[in-house]
Amino acid sequence: MNQPGKGMRVGLFATCVNDIMFPSAPKAVATILERLGCEVIFPTAQTCCGQMFTNTGYFSAGLATVRTYVEAFDGFDYVVSPSASCIGSVREQHPMLAEQGTGSTHASRHDRALLQRARRLAERSYDLSEFLIDILGVVDVGAVFPHKVTYHPTCHSLRVAHVGDRPLRLLRAVRGLQLIDLPDAYTCCGFGGTFCVKNPDVSVAMASAKAHNIIATGADYVVAGDNACLMNFGGLLHRDRASVKPIHLAEILAESRTS
Amino acid sequence: MNATTTRVTSRDAARLTPAPPPGLLEDSPVFPIAAKRELANSQLRNNLARATETIRTKRAIRVAEVPRWEDLRTAAEAIKNATLRHLDDYLLQAEANLIKAGAHVHWARDAAQADQIVVDLVKASGVDEIVKVKSMVTQEIEMNEALEAAGVAAWETDLAELIVQLGHDRPSHVLVPAIHRNRAEIRDIFVEEMGRYGTPAPDGLTDDPAELTAAARQHLRDKFLRARTSTSGGNFLVADTGTLVVVESEGNGRMCVTLPDTLISVVGIEKVVPTFEDLEVFMQLLPRSSTGERMNPYTSMWTGVTPGDGPQNVHVVLVDNGRTKALADPIGRQALRCIRCSACMNVCPIYGHVGGHAYGSVYPGPIGIILTPQLRGMSAPVDRSLPYASTLCGACVDVCPVKINFPEVIVHLRHKAADLKKADRRPHMETLVMGVVGWLFGRESRYTWVTTASGLVGRVLKAGLDGRQKFFGWLPWPATRWSQARDLPIPASQPFRRQWKKRSSSPGRTPEGLSSHDRDTEVRP
Numbered sequence A: 001m002n003q004p005g006k007g008m009r010v011g012l013f014a015t016c017v018n019d020i021m022f023p024s025a026p027k028a029v030a031t032i033l034e035r036l037g038c039e040v041i042f043p044t045a046q047t048c049c050g051q052m053f054t055n056t057g058y059f060s061a062g063l064a065t066v067r068t069y070v071e072a073f074d075g076f077d078y079v080v081s082p083s084a085s086c087i088g089s090v091r092e093q094h095p096m097l098a099e100q101g102t103g104s105t106h107a108s109r110h111d112r113a114l115l116q117r118a119r120r121l122a123e124r125s126y127d128l129s130e131f132l133i134d135i136l137g138v139v140d141v142g143a144v145f146p147h148k149v150t151y152h153p154t155c156h157s158l159r160v161a162h163v164g165d166r167p168l169r170l171l172r173a174v175r176g177l178q179l180i181d182l183p184d185a186y187t188c189c190g191f192g193g194t195f196c197v198k199n200p201d202v203s204v205a206m207a208s209a210k211a212h213n214i215i216a217t218g219a220d221y222v223v224a225g226d227n228a229c230l231m232n233f234g235g236l237l238h239r240d241r242a243s244v245k246p247i248h249l250a251e252i253l254a255e256s257r258t259s
Numbered sequence B: 001m002n003a004t005t006t007r008v009t010s011r012d013a014a015r016l017t018p019a020p021p022p023g024l025l026e027d028s029p030v031f032p033i034a035a036k037r038e039l040a041n042s043q044l045r046n047n048l049a050r051a052t053e054t055i056r057t058k059r060a061i062r063v064a065e066v067p068r069w070e071d072l073r074t075a076a077e078a079i080k081n082a083t084l085r086h087l088d089d090y091l092l093q094a095e096a097n098l099i100k101a102g103a104h105v106h107w108a109r110d111a112a113q114a115d116q117i118v119v120d121l122v123k124a125s126g127v128d129e130i131v132k133v134k135s136m137v138t139q140e141i142e143m144n145e146a147l148e149a150a151g152v153a154a155w156e157t158d159l160a161e162l163i164v165q166l167g168h169d170r171p172s173h174v175l176v177p178a179i180h181r182n183r184a185e186i187r188d189i190f191v192e193e194m195g196r197y198g199t200p201a202p203d204g205l206t207d208d209p210a211e212l213t214a215a216a217r218q219h220l221r222d223k224f225l226r227a228r229t230s231t232s233g234g235n236f237l238v239a240d241t242g243t244l245v246v247v248e249s250e251g252n253g254r255m256c257v258t259l260p261d262t263l264i265s266v267v268g269i270e271k272v273v274p275t276f277e278d279l280e281v282f283m284q285l286l287p288r289s290s291t292g293e294r295m296n297p298y299t300s301m302w303t304g305v306t307p308g309d310g311p312q313n314v315h316v317v318l319v320d321n322g323r324t325k326a327l328a329d330p331i332g333r334q335a336l337r338c339i340r341c342s343a344c345m346n347v348c349p350i351y352g353h354v355g356g357h358a359y360g361s362v363y364p365g366p367i368g369i370i371l372t373p374q375l376r377g378m379s380a381p382v383d384r385s386l387p388y389a390s391t392l393c394g395a396c397v398d399v400c401p402v403k404i405n406f407p408e409v410i411v412h413l414r415h416k417a418a419d420l421k422k423a424d425r426r427p428h429m430e431t432l433v434m435g436v437v438g439w440l441f442g443r444e445s446r447y448t449w450v451t452t453a454s455g456l457v458g459r460v461l462k463a464g465l466d467g468r469q470k471f472f473g474w475l476p477w478p479a480t481r482w483s484q485a486r487d488l489p490i491p492a493s494q495p496f497r498r499q500w501k502k503r504s505s506s507p508g509r510t511p512e513g514l515s516s517h518d519r520d521t522e523v524r525p
């Protein structure tokens, strides 16, 4: 396999949900990127993108995670993450939060520097699918996954990170993979960060509709680029003893005969 | 009910028009509670699902026909922004041109003032009943109830508004106020109520749409012919000519703005557009976005008084009611660009599940959750809950013809709501959790306590040791909000950072040095 990533140093942003609950996703990202020649580093100063705080209205807690993110990744040319939602937050919200931080009259030079660094870092932060296609120029990562799969395009991947059809192009290049269309694919699954506990009844109603559509495809796996969404309808599928299994895009792309 | 309500709430004969549900909208339960109530109504969900699906599909087809749709949206956004930036100038220009054309202009700071102006004008016109063109701002200021209290009957003439009014109900949609009703329910309402307030429904009325429409037409006919005073809203107010524009589908509005002698238009101050040419943009965007039509059937435009033709006594009431407050907010003000097309609610998955009544607001759906808390302020619990009635999925962003960035405003309003909660004496669970978790996640050293603890939980419960994910099927309160219908994966026994550390210190540093994955790969029976 050729190694378009040769000589590239990539910072792996695992995200808190994956770090704590789904380590196989960041692990898969490391597998794929190293196979493509990248040097992958996990800076331990990283914590979380902070969107659960920011999106609930707690901007100062969000700002604290902007600092951990900048501290962890400032030295990298590329940051890659298995969550388009968290990358979306880095791009859209980190500069906004840093700017709020500089808004006060006692903003220090340090705060203003943070805004600059957050802005520049946002431009170097990528969702896995973007990094593979746009930076490494790879669509076929050499993966083999002989199963029936349906793809849920997450809202933030589409409308915040704007990854478009990149995940689908990557999936179509996987050997043996049979892709089945998901009805109503573009409708939100009802996770919504703290929405799922602040509005539990609506969240469950939305997740049920999503689960219903997933089951109707008859797929073996439902794939998405974000474990938070997979955890939402996956939790419902598990409760209902459905046979279809949630899986992260990175885990499929990491599957190869050689490993 | 609420002691502060002065409204006549019983269906007794003392009333002139059907009584709406008791209580004030501001006193509605918070969104999660009201949503739960509405979710229990499966009839409602079916009606809504069918209606919004149809309208969404129609919109998508009609929008796809326009090659430069995105340019139109950008133009609309720019026109509205420029107008709002100089709103004071444009309003004065509109006022001057209205007066020049023979109209009377009135300014109302809030709902009570607007209602008083309308009541006085109606009384001065010497009538005890009026006919109405469908209008959102008159719902917002609860004009019908103010008129009722003053002994004037206000009759809705839009078919869906008539269904709502006769049904002792509230609108649940900006464009299709009776979207929550199906044909059978409408038939029952007509049979039951029409006779009490005018021409009764014909004998043997069925739920055939043509028959229902004919019954409504029959019921409204006398009212139209008797009416000497009418009210309208206004979709647009053109500043450089003083022209008012009403866009509608049924022709009832055309009757209301032409037949009576006195016409009172109640218009929100954000409805002004600078020039007649600007209408070109909006008249292309509005019908396609709202009803999915290339062009709406009736567009009425009038500029003050035309001697000997139509109403000779023309009034315009310009209403603020919280709009200048919204205008003062650099992020929130974009909500004032709204042209009330309703596209955002038609694509909103939350609106689609719960309908308009869950919002405790005249404006439901995405626009409601960003506009109402700005217009009414956030002192009522329901108004603080509205910005949270969103998953931030952004479906509304894609369709809004004036390109409102909903997530941006929602997060901004949540920030305000959170600050209010923090300032509250009463402790809030949310503030507590966000404070603690935010503190933990704000620094690597503290965050690793969390991963250490979660890994410990995972190891004790043996999560992922055999390559499978395990789940909690039950969680204690308040996590029941998750676990009532969903299982939750047990945290990984080896958090990623721990796996990485081990790998880094092991020779070779191959990714395969990481432990086998925790994903559930079992095949269930």
Ligand code: SF4
Pocket: B289, B337, B338, B339, B340, B341, B342, B343, B344, B345, B366, B367, B399, B400, B401, B402, B403, B404
């Ligand atoms: S916010 Fe936008 S989409 Fe919603 S009603 Fe207003 S103009 Fe239409």
